[in-house]
Amino acid sequence: MRAMEFRAVGRPLEPVDRDAPVAGVDQLLLTVEACGVCRTDLHLIDGEVAIADPPRILGHQIVGRAIDGRRFGVPWLGWTCGACKYCTSGRENLCPQAQFTGCDIDGGFAEQTVVDKRYAFPLPDDAGAADLAPLLCAGLIGYRCLRMCGDAQRLGIYGFGAAAHLITQVAVHQGREVYAFTRAGDDAAQSDARELGAVWAGGSEERPPDELDAAIIFAPVGALVPLALAAIAPGGTVVCGGIHMSEIPAFSYDLLWGERQLRSVANLTRLDGEEFLELAPSIPVVSKTTIYSLDQTNEALADLRAGNFTGSAVIVPGTPMSP
Ligand SMILES: [Zn+2]
Ligand SMILES: [Zn+2]
Numbered sequence: 001m002r003a004m005e006f007r008a009v010g011r012p013l014e015p016v017d018r019d020a021p022v023a024g025v026d027q028l029l030l031t032v033e034a035c036g037v038c039r040t041d042l043h044l045i046d047g048e049v050a051i052a053d054p055p056r057i058l059g060h061q062i063v064g065r066a067i068d069g070r071r072f073g074v075p076w077l078g079w080t081c082g083a084c085k086y087c088t089s090g091r092e093n094l095c096p097q098a099q100f101t102g103c104d105i106d107g108g109f110a111e112q113t114v115v116d117k118r119y120a121f122p123l124p125d126d127a128g129a130a131d132l133a134p135l136l137c138a139g140l141i142g143y144r145c146l147r148m149c150g151d152a153q154r155l156g157i158y159g160f161g162a163a164a165h166l167i168t169q170v171a172v173h174q175g176r177e178v179y180a181f182t183r184a185g186d187d188a189a190q191s192d193a194r195e196l197g198a199v200w201a202g203g204s205e206e207r208p209p210d211e212l213d214a215a216i217i218f219a220p221v222g223a224l225v226p227l228a229l230a231a232i233a234p235g236g237t238v239v240c241g242g243i244h245m246s247e248i249p250a251f252s253y254d255l256l257w258g259e260r261q262l263r264s265v266a267n268l269t270r271l272d273g274e275e276f277l278e279l280a281p282s283i284p285v286v287s288k289t290t291i292y293s294l295d296q297t298n299e300a301l302a303d304l305r306a307g308n309f310t311g312s313a314v315i316v317p318g319t320p321m322s323p
Pocket of ligand 1: 038039040041060076137138
């Protein structure tokens with residue numbers, strides 16, 4: 001089968017032909033229909049999140065078909081121990097032995113992949129594979145971040161990429177007011193946010209017209225933390241949704257005072273997945289996608305890095321290469 005392999009930090013993914021993987025006990029062999037590209041893939045390639053045992057096939061927003069035709073979605077969380085204090089208390093996202101798809105386990109930038117059936121979500125047949133793929137990380141981790149904001153009415157979102165795109169739709173559906181913060185001058189992302197129902201969109205250095213109740217930071221930029229804390233009301237929460245962030249600059253305690261909270265969201269639990277995948281079609285959450293073939297995976301990653309599209313990049317292995 002054709003696959004894109006990570007071999008070393010800082011190097012483009014390598015197109016390779018490999019033997020098709022073989023499913024073991026408790027595993028499923030999936031033919032990949034689509035696999036979303038995530039900012040975490042850039043962090044892996046850049047060495048900001050370590051891959052212990054290369055070569056590795058990246059890709060952790062997989063939509064695939066089993067041999068019997070059933071469709072499954074595979075998220076970042078690929079395996080947990082099931083026995084530790086985290087696994088036995090509804091916090092399997094924190095399991096110290098957890099294995100992550102497209103990082104510790106081969107992922108979906110390939111024609112086929114093998115997954116643990118306990119960590120694969122059944123998906124409906126009546127939606128497009130490329131439309132479903134971004135739900136599996138951008139949507140799901142975005143949803144976990146949104147849950148950590150409690151019942152915040154005025155919600156700030158810093159970094160208007162794939163996760164913000166999907167989670168704005170959920171927040172608006174829940175009757176919240178969304179304030180979208182983008183790179184200064186990113187008119188495309190700001191108009192995208194307004195189209196999705198944001199009541200305000202502006203540059204991340206700007207102060208919003210109203211005090212926020214909570215904010216989610218999806219951009220991997222530590223300098224946004226004090227800005228977001230300054231924008232929220234006493235008692236509000238700032239949630240950092242990314243797996244990696246540049247250093248957070250020192251800030252005055254005044255910004256945290258007033259019972260403001262600062263927290264991260266790490267990974268996901270299967271319960272998050274089940275809840276979100278049930279909720280998404282009822283809204284419905286609509287993905288905005290840019291499609292690439294498997295051989296164009298490096299191009300998709302470069303476009304993500306450069307901010308060349310709004311919404312999500314999705315690899316569709318069946319897509320013929322553009323001339
Ligand atoms: Zn991801
Ligand atoms: Zn565990």
